[in-house]
Amino acid sequence: FAGRCYNATALAQKLRTKIELSNPDHIVEVLAKGFLAEGYDFLKQIDGAFSLAIYQSSEKRLTLINDIYGFYPLFYAKGESAIAFCNEYEPLLELPFVDKAINKRAVADIVQFGLVTGNQTLLSGIQQMPPATVLTYDAIGIQMNTYSLQNHPEPIQVTLQEASRQ
Numbered sequence: 001f002a003g004r005c006y007n008a009t010a011l012a013q014k015l016r017t018k019i020e021l022s023n024p025d026h027i028v029e030v031l032a033k034g035f036l037a038e039g040y041d042f043l044k045q046i047d048g049a050f051s052l053a054i055y056q057s058s059e060k061r062l063t064l065i066n067d068i069y070g071f072y073p074l075f076y077a078k079g080e081s082a083i084a085f086c087n088e089y090e091p092l093l094e095l096p097f098v099d100k101a102i103n104k105r106a107v108a109d110i111v112q113f114g115l116v117t118g119n120q121t122l123l124s125g126i127q128q129m130p131p132a133t134v135l136t137y138d139a140i141g142i143q144m145n146t147y148s149l150q151n152h153p154e155p156i157q158v159t160l161q162e163a164s165r166q
Helices: 006-013 026-036 090-094 106-111 159-166
Strands: 002-005 049-057 063-066 075-080 085-087 133-139 140-144
Touching: 002 026, 006 026, 075 090, 085 090, 085 159
Parallel strands: none
Antiparallel strands: 002 049, 049 063, 063 133, 075 085, 133 140
C-alpha cells in the first residue's frame, strides 16, 4: 500500500457489520478486505489516493489496484511465469526477464503529444497501470478492468458569478 485513505475509519465501521476486521485502524486491512468482500462497489467508496497490492495465496492471485486519478504510480513487468510490480520502474530493471529496449511507440507519442499515452512507458518491458484500474494476475494471466465513481455526487452547476459570490 502506498497513499492515503481519508475515510478509512468510516469504511471500517461499515465493513464490521459484514466481515471481521482484526485491526480496523489498519488501512491496508480495511481496503484489502473491503475489496475482497464487496468488489468494485467498495472502490467507489474510497476517498483517497493510493495504490494497493493484494495477494490471495489460496487462489494464487495477485490484485493490483490504484485510485481514480493514478496519483500513486504502479509499474509492472510480466515474465514467462512471473509478474513484478513497484511504485517506480527503476527496480524492475534489475529483473532478468524485463525487456529494456526503448519503446518506439512511446517515443512517437512523446514527439506527437508531449506525453506517453495509455499504460506504456519508455521501456518495452515495463507498463504503468492507468488510473482507476484493477489488474489481476493468476493462472489465466493478466486481466485489467477499470472502475468509476458513479456513486459520488454530481458536480454542482454554477455560473462563474455565483461561484465568486460563494
